[in-house]
Amino acid sequence: QVQLVESGGGLVQPGGSLRLSCAASGSILGINTMGWYRQAPGKQRELVAGVSESGTTDYADSVKGRFTISRDNAKNTVYLQMNSLKPEDTAVYYCNLRGLVSSWEYDYWGQGTQVSVSS
Secondary structure (H helix, E strand, C coil), X not given: CCEEEEECCEEECCCCCEEEEEEEECCCCCEEEEEEEEECCCCCCEEEEEEECCCCEEECCCCCCCEEEEEECCCCEEEEEECCXXXXXXXXXXXXXXXXXXXXXXXXXXXXXXXEECC
């Protein structure tokens, strides 16, 4: 059983920064991607950023140039550095781990961490 635990959320002013962390525990096998999704009230969950084991990254257009995703495979941890935060970034941010071992697909989610950008 894999467990994901997010941390680093909080309240910041527009233009401020936060760094989210997500630590995965348990056995992580096969080819996998770790990423961050967010969901604001009244909106659908959306992909913020993802990173493969090899370091290939993908970002939502709305965060390109402001957010940076990275992972430490040795620590089984993924990070999201968020700079130049905007009120539109306010949401619950969820860590995600998905992958494939042979024909076994897996998809794990963290509990979420609140990011609030005032005004």
